[in-house]
Amino acid sequence: MTNSSFYKELALFIFQNFRNAKKIIELGVGFSPQTAIKLRQLLPRIEIIVVDKNPEALKGLDSYGLKAVQDDLFNPKLEIYRSTDLLYSIHPPLELIEPMKNLAERVKALLLIKPLSEDAYFYGFYKWKQVKLSPCTLYLWRNE
Template identity: 35%
Template sequence: MWDGLGEYIKNLSEGRENFKVVEIGVGKFFDISNYLSACENIDLIKVDINPADRSVVRDDIMEPDLSIYNGVDLIYSIRPPYEIQPYLIDLSENINSSLIIKPLTGEDLNVKGRNMNLKNFKKVSFYIYP
């Protein structure tokens, strides 16, 4: 399943020389970030409020340091807590980037009435904005 999300993001980057991507709330799950880091044209930043190691930038999405997100093309978050989902939307709008949220199966989104499109790619379902 996770390969599908990584592949989808990689496909979005095709034809771009430097596609800047941020994973928010990476935790200790590096499968997708490791896959994307191996892509030559993807510049990946991993962010978490409690970084698991030195490869992860510390930031609080509820009060983001916007300098971290300068020039970002895509933000994605895997199973973000319900309460931070509106902040993900706000950040993507503030920096004019796309957003992918992969919620827990069966979980409703908390995106303040904004329309996110459900996308099914291979064996993974997620929401994309705009």
């Protein structure tokens, strides 16, 4: 699966499973906003926000109808995330996974992560629900 098709497939998965959401946020969008852009097309009535610490990564994303917000996940501004149904992240750095999980718990949102393979091994997602997406495995944290 190419990167391009993965981003589209992930967007379709989110569309199929979270189409009734009011707000979806991609954490650590970096310079790969393809999933959020596709979600904007698939879910025109839902608020789609992309968050990154690097302001350069956020430049121009508003032209796709995305709300681009600079934030630090080690000290998040909770008002950005309130009333969020789904937080998701693609290949986040290992050190950000726990802050993302803590944020999801604080705002009572679901968290979907596609880690790098070695990060999945090191982090230990054994308490997370596994979601198979073609050859990839995603991990879903549900605040129970």
